[in-house]
Amino acid sequence: MDINVNAIFAKRIRELRESRGLGVRQLANELGISHSSISMYENEKREPTVSVCKLFADYFGVSCDYLIGITDYPYKKED
DSSP, rough: OOOOOHHHHHHHHHHHHTTTOOHHHHHHHHHHHHHHHHHHHTSSSOOHHHHHHHHHHHHHBBBBHTTTTSSSSOOOOOO
16 A cells, blocks of 8 residues: 555645634644744645654644544544
8 A cells, every 4th residue: 555645644734724724824833833844744845754743643633643644533542
């Protein structure tokens, strides 16, 4: 199975951001990263690191597995 992690990550963070009515700059301020970084992730110009994936996952309350396309179930499973 060949997954385009960058494309899935880009699509999902954009969808999550827009579903909350956030602009790129607003989200950047919330996460403490530059708006250009978010734009690059959303436009597949930058590959997310594990720490970046966790940053977005924690903020949106979803799993990294969801953000990178391992699962289509967005929410973290409770322990």
